Amino acid sequence: MFRTALRNVLAHKARLLMTVLAVMLGVAFVSGTLVFTDTFGNAYKNKSAKSFDHVSVAIQPEGGSYESGDDGEAKKPPRLTDALLKKTQNLPGAASAIGGVMDFTALADKDGKLVGGDWGTSGANYYPGKDGKDPRYDFTEGAAPKSAGEIALDSRTAGRTGYKVGDTVRYSTDGPVRQARISGVFDTEDGSVLAGGSLVVFDNDTAMKVLGKSQYDEIDVKAAAGTSETALKSSVEKILPKETVALSGAQLSDDQEAMIEEQTSAMSQVLLIFAGIALFVGIFIIANTFTMLVAQRTKELALMRAIGASRRQVTRSVLIEAFLVGLAAALTGFALGIGVAMGLESLMNSAGASLPDGPLVIAPTTIVVALVIGVVVTMLAAWLPGRRAAKIPPVAAMNSVHATPTTRGLVVRNTLGSIIVALGAVMLFMDDNYVKAGGAGVILVGVIVLTPLLSRPFIAASAPLLKPFGVTGKLSRLNAVRNPRRTASTASALMIGLTLITAMTVVATSMGSAINKMAADSLKADYTVSMANYQPLAPEVREKLDKLPDVEASSPLRPAYGEVGDSYTEVSGVDEKAFGKLVSLDFTSGSLANLTGASTLVDKETADDEGLKTGDTVPVKFDDGKTARLKVAGVYEQNEMINGLFAPLAVVDPHLSKVTDQQVMVKMKDGVSDRAEDAIVKALGDNPAIKIQDKNAINNEIAGAINLMLNMLYGLLAMAILIAVLGVINTLAMSVFERKHEIGMMRAIGLDRAKVKQMVRLEAIIISLFGAVLGIGLGLFMGWVAGDSISGTVTTYTMEIPFGRIAAFLCIAGLVGVLAAMWPARSAAKLNPLMAIKSE
Numbered sequence: 001m002f003r004t005a006l007r008n009v010l011a012h013k014a015r016l017l018m019t020v021l022a023v024m025l026g027v028a029f030v031s032g033t034l035v036f037t038d039t040f041g042n043a044y045k046n047k048s049a050k051s052f053d054h055v056s057v058a059i060q061p062e063g064g065s066y067e068s069g070d071d072g073e074a075k076k077p078p079r080l081t082d083a084l085l086k087k088t089q090n091l092p093g094a095a096s097a098i099g100g101v102m103d104f105t106a107l108a109d110k111d112g113k114l115v116g117g118d119w120g121t122s123g124a125n126y127y128p129g130k131d132g133k134d135p136r137y138d139f140t141e142g143a144a145p146k147s148a149g150e151i152a153l154d155s156r157t158a159g160r161t162g163y164k165v166g167d168t169v170r171y172s173t174d175g176p177v178r179q180a181r182i183s184g185v186f187d188t189e190d191g192s193v194l195a196g197g198s199l200v201v202f203d204n205d206t207a208m209k210v211l212g213k214s215q216y217d218e219i220d221v222k223a224a225a226g227t228s229e230t231a232l233k234s235s236v237e238k239i240l241p242k243e244t245v246a247l248s249g250a251q252l253s254d255d256q257e258a259m260i261e262e263q264t265s266a267m268s269q270v271l272l273i274f275a276g277i278a279l280f281v282g283i284f285i286i287a288n289t290f291t292m293l294v295a296q297r298t299k300e301l302a303l304m305r306a307i308g309a310s311r312r313q314v315t316r317s318v319l320i321e322a323f324l325v326g327l328a329a330a331l332t333g334f335a336l337g338i339g340v341a342m343g344l345e346s347l348m349n350s351a352g353a354s355l356p357d358g359p360l361v362i363a364p365t366t367i368v369v370a371l372v373i374g375v376v377v378t379m380l381a382a383w384l385p386g387r388r389a390a391k392i393p394p395v396a397a398m399n400s401v402h403a404t405p406t407t408r409g410l411v412v413r414n415t416l417g418s419i420i421v422a423l424g425a426v427m428l429f430m431d432d433n434y435v436k437a438g439g440a441g442v443i444l445v446g447v448i449v450l451t452p453l454l455s456r457p458f459i460a461a462s463a464p465l466l467k468p469f470g471v472t473g474k475l476s477r478l479n480a481v482r483n484p485r486r487t488a489s490t491a492s493a494l495m496i497g498l499t500l501i502t503a504m505t506v507v508a509t510s511m512g513s514a515i516n517k518m519a520a521d522s523l524k525a526d527y528t529v530s531m532a533n534y535q536p537l538a539p540e541v542r543e544k545l546d547k548l549p550d551v552e553a554s555s556p557l558r559p560a561y562g563e564v565g566d567s568y569t570e571v572s573g574v575d576e577k578a579f580g581k582l583v584s585l586d587f588t589s590g591s592l593a594n595l596t597g598a599s600t601l602v603d604k605e606t607a608d609d610e611g612l613k614t615g616d617t618v619p620v621k622f623d624d625g626k627t628a629r630l631k632v633a634g635v636y637e638q639n640e641m642i643n644g645l646f647a648p649l650a651v652v653d654p655h656l657s658k659v660t661d662q663q664v665m666v667k668m669k670d671g672v673s674d675r676a677e678d679a680i681v682k683a684l685g686d687n688p689a690i691k692i693q694d695k696n697a698i699n700n701e702i703a704g705a706i707n708l709m710l711n712m713l714y715g716l717l718a719m720a721i722l723i724a725v726l727g728v729i730n731t732l733a734m735s736v737f738e739r740k741h742e743i744g745m746m747r748a749i750g751l752d753r754a755k756v757k758q759m760v761r762l763e764a765i766i767i768s769l770f771g772a773v774l775g776i777g778l779g780l781f782m783g784w785v786a787g788d789s790i791s792g793t794v795t796t797y798t799m800e801i802p803f804g805r806i807a808a809f810l811c812i813a814g815l816v817g818v819l820a821a822m823w824p825a826r827s828a829a830k831l832n833p834l835m836a837i838k839s840e
Contacts, residue, residue, distance in 0.1 A: 020329040021726055023374050027333025031370040032340025037265075038361040039341060052256075054098075054135035055249040056223035057233045059088065062243045079241045080216040088219055091235045093227035096129040099216035100136070101207055104535050105200045106689030107153075108170040109161045114532055114688040115198045121533075122190075123173060123200045125207030126152065135222075137201060141165050142184030148206045150183040157198040158185045171200060172689035173210045174531070174538045174660070212658070280496065311390035318386030322379045330374025334367065417449030433789040440785045444499060444778060451488035451495075451774070456481055458770050469762060472755050475746075476762035479739070480770075487767055493724040494771030494816070495778065498809060501714060502779020505805050507786050508710045512703045514797040515640075519695045521796065522641045525582040525665035526672045527680060528698065532691045536660030541690070544683050545666055550676055552669045553578035556661035560652045562622040564602075565610040570644040571600070571620060572662070573652030582665040583642060590614035590634025600630040601646040603638035620645070622655035639795050724771070725820050732764055732824035744833045753829035757821075760828050764821035765814050772813030776806055 088097040105123025107115045142165035223232045229248045236246045427439025466473030558573035580592040668676045791797040
């Protein structure tokens with residue numbers, strides 16, 4: 001039986017190639033993902049381990065930095081001070097101790113644009129040790145900065161921007177633009193720099209001043225020769241102030257390694273979900289392929305049964321074939337997966353996300369996973385055709401009376417599918433969003449089970465469209481419904497990919513429109529001004545804007561935080577005189593005119609939770625521990641852009657340890673124009689740290705992020721679509737094989753080759769469009785389910801159907817059918833009529 005199975009594998013190379021491709025692509029995706037994340041994580045681990053070479057013990061604030069108020073917490077007294085640093089330096093067993101600070105610092109390139117992206121542009125201090133050097137930075141050119149007029153730059157940024165020692169650069173940390181001369185260029189193993197960010201280094205005093213620090217973020221202590229980390233940590237713990245902790249270098253390294261593993265794990269899981277979808281789609285194709293192979297060998301299997309082979313042996317021979325095919329596909333897919341991993345790395349680097357250098361990591365578990373997936377998935381998919389083959393009576397099989405699906409089998413399948421769909425529908429009416437999402441998934445499974453039943457009415461409905469093609473159109477329609485299970489299985493493979501693509505497109509389009517409507521309804525301001533990384537903005541920015549003659553009104557949003565009853569909420573300080581010209585609030589009671597003195601506007605959710613109404617007095621306990629009693633000036637409907645409490649600046653400012661703004665809203669006398677925007681940019685000194693956006697820019701930024709995510713998902717799902725194409729090819733090849741005698745007869749009575757090709761192509765298009773219509777219909781349904789959950793939090797969300805993209809999906813499905821039919825149609829047209837008639 002083993003030799004027979006091996007010969008059968010080699011006897012059907014062309015069709016088995018389709019199965020190998022289907023399995024190979026899924027395995028390549030999975031193994032490529034695992035290799036990439038292992039390589040990525042290992043490189044960062046290596047870099048991280050090196051970055052702690054100068055740290056034996058680190059002193060940190062307990063629970064994070066004490067510097068203040070940016071996240072709503074009250075500023076705590078400084079702990080990591082110069083006095084503590086000097087004590088640490090004098091500890092027995094301490095070779096050196098350095099204090100470190102780091103925060104956002106925007107650096108302008110030679111064109112005035114922000115270097116390093118919104119997130120990865122940092123500034124830090126240079127703290128020389130006893131030897132006059134800071135071990136964090138290895139200078140390759142020039143020297144460390146020594147005054148406020150000097151900075152040093154990391155070598156990657158210097159190479160990217162073309163800056164050299166002696167050049168003058170512009171930078172900003174919280175609003176005002178400063179200039180400095182580059183004193184030196186250094187190498188660093190800082191993670192953000194290795195990932196494409198930038199690092200500017202100041203002398204210690206300048207860093208503390210421009211980064212707004214009153215203490216160090218961390219004090220790093222290096223053990224002297226002969227002193228262990230444990231002994232040094234014990235000494236450090238004896239001098240620790242309250243609310244500080246001492247961590248060993250080994251612990252820091254382990255914590256960072258765990259964080260990196262968590263980050264790479266999340267990315268890996270997202271990619272593996274799509275790999276799983278590709279494999280799930282592949283199961284349909286593999287099952288179809290083995291059904292075809294078994295059909296080709298019906299007489300052979302019957303003969304084996306007749307001479308004594310048992311049902312178990314027949315099934316086992318099919319599974320042996322599946323094992324060999326799966327093994328070959330797994331090995332090939334694993335090799336291809338290594339290429340996928342290298343391609344992902346190149347793609348991310350070309351997109352500007354520089355990854356740390358490191359060797360390719362191929363873990364033993366990755367090899368095992370690839371082999372298990374390839375072999376197990378193939379054998380599972382082949383088990384049912386093998387079992388069916390074994391159940392065909394030998395005499396019936398020898399006479400080519402194939403066992404077609406029984407009426408009872410179809411009734412059982414349709415009943416089961418209906419029950420599954422009903423269960424999913426019930427889940428959709430539950431309040432829990434996760435249960436609703438599960439319900440949508442259950443309905444998808446139910447529709448897959450019901451697809452054979454659905455195929456007949458759909459294909460019957462296509463008759464008018466096929467009528468112009470005459471006899472070939474009618475034959476293609478009849479051929480498509482000849483084996484509804486196989487047609488349904490092929491259509492399901494395409495349906496799954498299009499369901500997900502359509503659902504994501506609907507949600508993304510609707511979300512973009514919701515955000516546009518939200519901005520249009522909420523903002524009357526022409527521009528918003530904020531830091532590029534959305535960190536606090538210096539109040540001087542608004543002062544500069546108010547001096548512009550073109551500015552009609554401006555107001556900051558100055559965040560403070562406090563408790564209102566049982567709720568912890570944001571209280572934004574605003575200019576009460578200008579605020580009404582800059583926003584549009586939907587009041588349920590009260591008005592902006594009442595926002596004077598010790599008063600506040602309250603969003604409806606907070607008002608309902610606390611039982612507040614216009615005219616009530618509400619005590620607000622701010623984070624500085626003081627309580628202000630504010631009169632409710634009005635209650636308004638909140639949205640994602642405007643929510644929380646609003647109070648006059650005079651109410652909020654006394655409770656802030658440091659006055660900073662979240663953003664400044666600006667209304668110009670002549671509205672939005674290039675001239676107005678240029679005036680704002682120049683007034684702020686061409687500041688690379690500041691982002692100036694009108695409503696269109698806000699919408700485009702959000703839409704750009706949504707489209708980027710959507711395009712990435714399209715790319716990932718393309719793998720499933722590609723596998724579905726292989727499925728259509730397999731189905732048509734199977735159909736041509738089964739109808740070889742029939743095609744020969746039609747050729748003999750006058751059907752020419754062109755008509756044969758047309759018949760096969762039309763059949764492919766029908767099957768593809770059937771899968772596409774089901775997929776798009778289910779996708780719209782799932783988009784509605786997802787939107788129903790989103791609309792509960794995003795009030796402006798309404799479902800929008802992107803008709804243009806859906807039409808494109810249908811066209812692509814038709815094109816898939818045409819391309820998939822090329823080889824089977826050519827094979828059918830090349831059949832010798834006499835030989836085909838003779839075959840049975």
